[in-house]
Amino acid sequence: MSKRLHIALVGNPNSGKSSLFNCLTGLNQKVGNFPGVTVDKKTGSTNLPSGEAEIIDLPGTYSLYPRRLDEWVSYRVLLGQDIKVRPDVVVAVADASNLKRNLLFCTQLIDLKIPVVIALTMMDLANKKGIKIDIAELERELGVPVVVINPRKQKGIPQLKKAMEQTGQGLYKPPVKDFIDNKALAATSIEEVKRLRSELSDYSAIHYLINHESFELDSATQSRIEDIEKRNNFNPTKTQAEEILQRYARIKHIMQVSVSEPDPLQKSLLTEKIDNILLHRRWGYLILLAVLFVLFQSVFWLASYPMDWIDGGTASFSGWLSSILPQSNWSDLLVNGIV
Numbered sequence: 001m002s003k004r005l006h007i008a009l010v011g012n013p014n015s016g017k018s019s020l021f022n023c024l025t026g027l028n029q030k031v032g033n034f035p036g037v038t039v040d041k042k043t044g045s046t047n048l049p050s051g052e053a054e055i056i057d058l059p060g061t062y063s064l065y066p067r068r069l070d071e072w073v074s075y076r077v078l079l080g081q082d083i084k085v086r087p088d089v090v091v092a093v094a095d096a097s098n099l100k101r102n103l104l105f106c107t108q109l110i111d112l113k114i115p116v117v118i119a120l121t122m123m124d125l126a127n128k129k130g131i132k133i134d135i136a137e138l139e140r141e142l143g144v145p146v147v148v149i150n151p152r153k154q155k156g157i158p159q160l161k162k163a164m165e166q167t168g169q170g171l172y173k174p175p176v177k178d179f180i181d182n183k184a185l186a187a188t189s190i191e192e193v194k195r196l197r198s199e200l201s202d203y204s205a206i207h208y209l210i211n212h213e214s215f216e217l218d219s220a221t222q223s224r225i226e227d228i229e230k231r232n233n234f235n236p237t238k239t240q241a242e243e244i245l246q247r248y249a250r251i252k253h254i255m256q257v258s259v260s261e262p263d264p265l266q267k268s269l270l271t272e273k274i275d276n277i278l279l280h281r282r283w284g285y286l287i288l289l290a291v292l293f294v295l296f297q298s299v300f301w302l303a304s305y306p307m308d309w310i311d312g313g314t315a316s317f318s319g320w321l322s323s324i325l326p327q328s329n330w331s332d333l334l335v336n337g338i339v
């Protein structure tokens with residue numbers, strides 16, 4: 001029997017992570033806390049074609065540069081620092097209607113060289129905005145499976161399950177080539193960290209350089225990394241800034257080749273065409289008169305309804321009044337004069 005897969009869901013806040021978690025796990029959910037912190041730990045199980053798998057919904061994160069406590073929780077899991085949570089597959093939930101921002105985090109995960117599947121949500125919203133995404137092209141550029149899902153409508157879930165399972169079984173390997181040239185960001189420091197930890201990718205080594213103090217490392221390794229930083233003048237801020245710039249440059253290229261958005265120029269052409277007709281020297285006035293005519297007509301036409309109701313109402317009210325009041329001058333004044 002194959003081993004039970006452990007699958008973690010990550011992604012930007014509001015990307016649809018919890019909706020997907022609910023969709024996959026249904027009623028098989030447990031909520032607890034991560035050890036030592038009051039951050040929700042939601043776990044559950046789901047059925048994959050080959051058997052049951054464990055699912056964990058990690059707190060939302062914008063990038064691999066954690067700031068808040070809950071972002072640190074996700075970060076530690078992704079960097080292999082949480083001994084209790086060791087996912088075999090990471091599902092990166094990404095909002096298709098905000099693809100550029102979501103891809104930043106996805107490409108960081110890809111460069112960690114962990115098994116990643118991208119679950120693309122909000123495709124319905126993207127389509128409404130006129131955005132079209134070439135999924136095959138996106139897959140080619142990123143080198144990992146991309147599956148379109150709508151957890152709200154339970155769409156694409158069997159396809160996602162298949163991709164999770166195949167990735168967990170090692171059918172899709174993390175891409176050999178980095179998304180950006182991470183090595184060039186701090187070549188010697190990365191090389192030296194990898195001599196201490198041969199299993200790390202170039203990009204993970206950068207994270208060890210930046211955040212080793214928060215990692216579970218023995219004191220000898222801690223001081224060695226400290227030493228590597230000092231000798232090579234490793235500058236974390238500069239490295240991060242350079243990394244983000246390079247990622248966005250490549251993401252921009254991906255957006256150009258795999259995403260078509262409505263051209264703002266095309267839109268302005270349409271409004272220009274409408275303006276040309278409405279503001280025409282002769283036809284413009286005629287159109288204006290026609291619009292005003294329709295407007296006046298519709299006011300009279302619409303007003304006739306409440307006027308008829310009021311007429312009918314007062315007639316039946318005065319009829320009713322004269323029927324209940326005794327015959328006198330006063331009742332005559334009330335019924336025929338006032339009402």
Ligand SMILES: Nc1nc2c(ncn2[C@@H]2O[C@H](COP(=O)(O)OP(=O)(O)O)[C@@H](O)[C@H]2O)c(=O)[nH]1
Nearest residue numbers: 013014015016017018019121122123150151152
């Ligand atoms: N239109 C649309 N809405 C979605 C989709 N996926 C999730 N949502 C909605 O997006 C909102 C945020 O989802 P949620 O699962 O709470 O996001 P989380 O912050 O990543 O856990 C919710 O109102 C969902 O119903 C989708 O594919 N299409």
Ligand SMILES: [Mg+2]
Nearest residue numbers: 017018019060
């Ligand atoms: Mg959530």
